[in-house]
Amino acid sequence: MKEFKYVIKDKEGIHARPAGLFVKEASAYPCTVTICKGDKETDAKRIFGIMGLGVKCGEEITVKVNGEKEEEAMAALSKFLEENL
Amino acid sequence: MVLEGKSVFGGIAIGKLSVYGKKDRQVKRIKISDTEAEAERFHSAREKAKEQLTVLYEKALKEVGEVNAMIFEVHKMMLDDLDYIESVTNMIRSQEVNAEFAAATTGDNFAGMFSAMEDEYMRERAADVRDISNRIISVLQGTAEGKELGGEPSILLAEDLAPSETVQLDKSKVLSFVTKKGSANSHTAILARTMNIPALIGVDLEKLEEAEGKLGIVDGYEGKFYIEPDGETLSRYKKRKEEDEQKKRLLQELKGKENVTLDGKKIELYANIGGVADVANVLASDAGGIGLFRSEFLFLESEDYPSEETQFGAYKKVAENMAGKKVIIRTLDIGADKQADYFGLEKEENPAMGYRAIRICLDRKDMFKTQLRALYRASYYGTVAVMFPMIISVREVKQIKELIAEVKAELDQEKIPYKDMEIGIMIETPAAVMISDLLAKEVDFFSIGTNDLTQYTLAIDRQNPKLDNLYDSHHEAILRMLKMVADNGHKEGCWVGVCGELGADTTLTETFLRMGFDELSVTPSMILKVRDKIRKLDLGKCSG
Numbered sequence: 118m119k120e121f122k123y124v125i126k127d128k129e130g131i132h133a134r135p136a137g138l139f140v141k142e143a144s145a146y147p148c149t150v151t152i153c154k155g156d157k158e159t160d161a162k163r164i165f166g167i168m169g170l171g172v173k174c175g176e177e178i179t180v181k182v183n184g185e186k187e188e189e190a191m192a193a194l195s196k197f198l199e200e201n202l
Numbered sequence: 203m204v205l206e207g208k209s210v211f212g213g214i215a216i217g218k219l220s221v222y223g224k225k226d227r228q229v230k231r232i233k234i235s236d237t238e239a240e241a242e243r244f245h246s247a248r249e250k251a252k253e254q255l256t257v258l259y260e261k262a263l264k265e266v267g268e269v270n271a272m273i274f275e276v277h278k279m280m281l282d283d284l285d286y287i288e289s290v291t292n293m294i295r296s297q298e299v300n301a302e303f304a305a306a307t308t309g310d311n312f313a314g315m316f317s318a319m320e321d322e323y324m325r326e327r328a329a330d331v332r333d334i335s336n337r338i339i340s341v342l343q344g345t346a347e348g349k350e351l352g353g354e355p356s357i358l359l360a361e362d363l364a365p366s367e368t369v370q371l372d373k374s375k376v377l378s379f380v381t382k383k384g385s386a387n388s389h390t391a392i393l394a395r396t397m398n399i400p401a402l403i404g405v406d407l408e409k410l411e412e413a414e415g416k417l418g419i420v421d422g423y424e425g426k427f428y429i430e431p432d433g434e435t436l437s438r439y440k441k442r443k444e445e446d447e448q449k450k451r452l453l454q455e456l457k458g459k460e461n462v463t464l465d466g467k468k469i470e471l472y473a474n475i476g477g478v479a480d481v482a483n484v485l486a487s488d489a490g491g492i493g494l495f496r497s498e499f500l501f502l503e504s505e506d507y508p509s510e511e512t513q514f515g516a517y518k519k520v521a522e523n524m525a526g527k528k529v530i531i532r533t534l535d536i537g538a539d540k541q542a543d544y545f546g547l548e549k550e551e552n553p554a555m556g557y558r559a560i561r562i563c564l565d566r567k568d569m570f571k572t573q574l575r576a577l578y579r580a581s582y583y584g585t586v587a588v589m590f591p592m593i594i595s596v597r598e599v600k601q602i603k604e605l606i607a608e609v610k611a612e613l614d615q616e617k618i619p620y621k622d623m624e625i626g627i628m629i630e631t632p633a634a635v636m637i638s639d640l641l642a643k644e645v646d647f648f649s650i651g652t653n654d655l656t657q658y659t660l661a662i663d664r665q666n667p668k669l670d671n672l673y674d675s676h677h678e679a680i681l682r683m684l685k686m687v688a689d690n691g692h693k694e695g696c697w698v699g700v701c702g703e704l705g706a707d708t709t710l711t712e713t714f715l716r717m718g719f720d721e722l723s724v725t726p727s728m729i730l731k732v733r734d735k736i737r738k739l740d741l742g743k744c745s746g
Contacts, residue, residue, distance in 0.1 A: 129323060130321065130323070132323055132324075133273070133276045133327055133330065134272050134273075134275075134276055136276075137272075137275060137276040137279040137280075140279055141279070160284070162284070163283050163284050163285050164276070164279045164280055164282075164283045165280065165283045165285050165286060165312060165315075165331075166283075166285060168316070168324065168327060169315060169316075169319075171319050171320070171321050171324050173321060
């Protein structure tokens, strides 16, 4: 299992559109992907789960990847966050 | 009855009110024995709903652009969400209920979760969840989404409008949107702006249904909504609406057209502005450039003399935004009647004829040089020209040119880039008119400030209401002066324009053209009216 932290820079936080795009990105990999904010954790392949975290600008999330192709998934998702959020 | 709302787009709409009722989704709970078949029914409805969303996405892409169309992509992802799917199928299997009921209940549960969130944006997403559930239910029940809008175009009243509802509306039947809920960033607001129709949100209307079929007025300028207005209000708004439409027609017909008379005489039409924020108006008005950019605002808005950097930033921004079109910036024109405290100007008996404009600048040379430096630096980023107010003598112009030479030498030494700007003066004193032949040898252009020129020439204080009936800007003395300035300017190769209020006086447009003026600079809202006038003139014919 691998994990990394990221602080959201987008003014609106993780809103519906990037949440949807993140799901698409995460779903492209066979490994499990989870997002945590504080003590809340959710499956990153589920849009309602991500939106339900209610992540706002300036808040830190932890992305965990576990399983097949986790290295690639981590690189791709970290790039996605940098570019979109 | 008149109600207040928050306007998301200006304009006036008058028409019949039509209440957009959500289809009453009568979802009954039915006991199902073959739960696997029912789950399968849900899955195929889900696929069908996703197909609908793909079509809606394509439609929205064309109508409101990618960013706003994205909501339908998000809806598709929501329909693919495993939590959502599992919740519905579990309910079908464990409670042995029909797919409609399971989808409706799940939609309500998820919407409840969003409604409880503290973030306003997320709370609004509750509508999206209900929207996708309703879509599935429509497919399951085999009913069409949305309301058929009747024959005549109407003002649409609703609690709130879901994105899918707004996109599916027959736009030719909607005059305006009025909703009880919604935010300035809601889909309704975005759509209204894209469609260029007035819209109000947050209108506190108790019983929506009672308005159905009544006459209504939406005032998108003032944020007012009238139901069954009285005759006086109605005729007032009808008039306002006609004016609006006339303006719009003019805009459509005249945008991008040349300022040319029927017999081929051309003239430049520029805009007068008083701040950086007005540039958007200038571009929207289709002006050929900025003929008078009053630099006073930079000085009046600040607590101390604005720095070179501040001024440079403002001038550069205007030059860049005008993208190569000419921007004529007038140097500081203030006096005891219009000043900032830090100038420390003493009260004067007669400020119009007092210590003001170029007289202050040539006295406080450091301040003036700072402005000139900022202007020359900004000249590099577009087509900037500089103009000096209140000139009465050749000596003043020569002094200004000496200071300009100093500024340019400094910039050269510091290797700061600049362009050679056109230099012009305002002709607004009778003295400048009388020696315009001499002044023309010193500068590249003249711009006549008719307001001050009229007051100085006729010896009429514009502030004195007792003299209003004597103030005649069409006075023969003024018209002769205009002709004299145009002729003297042209003899020395200067171009000559008018930037006072008279420039926008369409009863004089023909006179200006016949005198051979090269440019008129008017307030942005007058550009198209003056252009309209020019295009209807034929100078080959005798004036009537």
